[in-house]
Amino acid sequence: MNNKNEYINYENNSKDKKQVLNSNTVLANIETISNNTTTIIMNGNNKAPNANNSTPTPTSTSSSSTSSSPLSTSSNIEFQFEYSPSRVHILVADDDVIQRKILENVLKKFHYNVHNGEEAWECLEKGQVKYDLVLTDVMMPEINGFDLCTKINLHPVFNKIPVILMSGTAVDYKCANDTIKIGGQDFLTKPIAKELLKKKIDTLLGSIWQKKKEMEYKSVLAQEREKGSLLAKQMKLKEHEIEELTRKITEISSISKEAMETPLVSVSRNIEELLQQSDWYKNEDELKSKLTQVLKELGSSNIYRPSFDKLIKNDSIDQATKSFLVTEFSNSTNRRYSIPTFPQAPPNKDAKEFIKAWDFDIFKYSEDDLMPFLVDMFENFQLLTIFKIPIEKLQRFIMAVHSLYRKSNRYHNFIHAFDVTQTCYSFLTSFNAAQYLTHLDILSLLISCMCHDLNHPGFNNAFQVNSQSELSMTYNDVSVLENHHAMLTFKILKNSECNILEGLNEDQYKELRRSVVQLILATDMANHFEHISKFQHHLNSSEFDRNKKEDRQQILNFLIKCGDISNVARPWELNFEWSIRVSDEFFQQSQYEKVCGFPVAPFMNKTQTTRARIAADFIDFVALQLYQALAQFLVESKILLDIMSKNRQNWQAIIELQKEGKYKDDLYFIKEPTLMVQNQKLAKINECDVPLTPQTSK
Numbered sequence: 001m002n003n004k005n006e007y008i009n010y011e012n013n014s015k016d017k018k019q020v021l022n023s024n025t026v027l028a029n030i031e032t033i034s035n036n037t038t039t040i041i042m043n044g045n046n047k048a049p050n051a052n053n054s055t056p057t058p059t060s061t062s063s064s065s066t067s068s069s070p071l072s073t074s075s076n077i078e079f080q081f082e083y084s085p086s087r088v089h090i091l092v093a094d095d096d097v098i099q100r101k102i103l104e105n106v107l108k109k110f111h112y113n114v115h116n117g118e119e120a121w122e123c124l125e126k127g128q129v130k131y132d133l134v135l136t137d138v139m140m141p142e143i144n145g146f147d148l149c150t151k152i153n154l155h156p157v158f159n160k161i162p163v164i165l166m167s168g169t170a171v172d173y174k175c176a177n178d179t180i181k182i183g184g185q186d187f188l189t190k191p192i193a194k195e196l197l198k199k200k201i202d203t204l205l206g207s208i209w210q211k212k213k214e215m216e217y218k219s220v221l222a223q224e225r226e227k228g229s230l231l232a233k234q235m236k237l238k239e240h241e242i243e244e245l246t247r248k249i250t251e252i253s254s255i256s257k258e259a260m261e262t263p264l265v266s267v268s269r270n271i272e273e274l275l276q277q278s279d280w281y282k283n284e285d286e287l288k289s290k291l292t293q294v295l296k297e298l299g300s301s302n303i304y305r306p307s308f309d310k311l312i313k314n315d316s317i318d319q320a321t322k323s324f325l326v327t328e329f330s331n332s333t334n335r336r337y338s339i340p341t342f343p344q345a346p347p348n349k350d351a352k353e354f355i356k357a358w359d360f361d362i363f364k365y366s367e368d369d370l371m372p373f374l375v376d377m378f379e380n381f382q383l384l385t386i387f388k389i390p391i392e393k394l395q396r397f398i399m400a401v402h403s404l405y406r407k408s409n410r411y412h413n414f415i416h417a418f419d420v421t422q423t424c425y426s427f428l429t430s431f432n433a434a435q436y437l438t439h440l441d442i443l444s445l446l447i448s449c450m451c452h453d454l455n456h457p458g459f460n461n462a463f464q465v466n467s468q469s470e471l472s473m474t475y476n477d478v479s480v481l482e483n484h485h486a487m488l489t490f491k492i493l494k495n496s497e498c499n500i501l502e503g504l505n506e507d508q509y510k511e512l513r514r515s516v517v518q519l520i521l522a523t524d525m526a527n528h529f530e531h532i533s534k535f536q537h538h539l540n541s542s543e544f545d546r547n548k549k550e551d552r553q554q555i556l557n558f559l560i561k562c563g564d565i566s567n568v569a570r571p572w573e574l575n576f577e578w579s580i581r582v583s584d585e586f587f588q589q590s591q592y593e594k595v596c597g598f599p600v601a602p603f604m605n606k607t608q609t610t611r612a613r614i615a616a617d618f619i620d621f622v623a624l625q626l627y628q629a630l631a632q633f634l635v636e637s638k639i640l641l642d643i644m645s646k647n648r649q650n651w652q653a654i655i656e657l658q659k660e661g662k663y664k665d666d667l668y669f670i671k672e673p674t675l676m677v678q679n680q681k682l683a684k685i686n687e688c689d690v691p692l693t694p695q696t697s698k
């Protein structure tokens, strides 16, 4: 360390010429310098880059920010390992101040950042600067270069810092060898040529940084590759999903294609089969049968139905899709009244006549049998023609009405509704009431009769009010059920498939609606005596004026009331059956009232009355006065008073027999409610959300 020269004296060491100490390294080369001097570059211990420890300090002017790779551009990663002397921090450890200053000046000229490493270890430990290289003299009083190098290499953090040893004295092969052993990067002999020094440092650090850069690239590449492979996997999955979907679509489309072709194919096949037979025209029965089949298939409004069903049953279609198909493409759901299943009329040519009869035996017929009679009634008054009502619409209307009556009711069911309609029809025809009315009045009356008890729960208004049912809330306790029946009537009529009023002009519709509502409300027994006295008063004071709507409406209201309580004026057998039914319903209600703690009307209470008493009282206090007025209005109806009187006698006879204990009145159809089911039943009784789905009556 005595050489004050700016230049390091190279020792001509021919022995070490081109000596490669480790041929497996990037830096494995021998730098041949001019003047026949050789420097051994040893990189067997080439320090591994460590981003945490030896990442070059980035500067604001760092070139790294502008030198990103295509990969880094794509992934927004900047590589900080661009080598530049200005970013290199070198710790120079040399006890010879002059030598050190010279070296520092040389290094500074090359734009390295140079730090005085007089107390090298302390400098490192302070950690203020992250050194990229330690340049140390071998012979120093405090610690010699080899020891410093060893200490650095053993340190967990500093061991990444490369160390170059220098000596002006210990220049022999052994020193170089020792340098390798202790993990030094290079050994230089003083005086060191400054260009050589620069080259050496740049080569060493450039290589290390290059290595770091490579590793960073590799790491980024690995990440990208991982991302790529993940993406590829996802792509593969998506591709698989698409393939699966395509397969399903193809499958479904082939099924639907098959399904769509089937009815036509079937028609064609039937005709083909027929024609292929040489004597097809001779076998009349088969010909008929085949042609009927063809016509059936062609005439069906649901020509694709069987195929559609097949499609729906296919397992490869999931539930959601099936439900979508059924909702959107099937017309057999509850959305429409499209089932053309109106019952066929019984083959009776006299039907149009005998439905006018007062002794029409309603209990001989099923509900399906009764429905076509209603069409007859409309036809008899030419209402279909006059009000442009398509017969299918009338049939659908009747089916919808039928479906809204509760079969579970003993009395207030479709049969009662039909009975009231038939009674009024009888008044209109057999008893000549029609002469006072218009066709629109008759249309109103027939509709009202059919609908006047729609969805009757089998429990009267008093029960609705006492149980504070949903209906009583809706109609504020006033004519609760009648309002409900009228509301449902127009709910059905609002459905275009059942709307038999479409042919009416606006005025006709308004008049009919007003009339129907009044008619149905008139059946509320709460206003019974008011209706009678008003009608009686009119009868006694003036003629009914056919030109006055109010007069006609009063007649209509009166007729429907007579129709609603006509049972006691029917022939005995019919009266008896109706009386059994109505008392059954009364007794059932009273049972519920007892269980619920509601007031029980004595005329409904089985322990306080009998069927015969109910019927007799009904004639005495309700029906007689009404039918007396009717007899005054329709002279031909006087006969009904006779029938009623006979019935009254029969009931009285039964009452007498009962008093003597000779007649038992305990044949009850209704089971008594139990406490356990009463709440549930009550809810059911009061339920008023009625689906408007027509049903076939079976």
Ligand SMILES: [Zn+2]
Pocket (backbone or CB within 6 Å): 416, 420, 452, 453, 523, 564
């Ligand atoms: Zn009724």
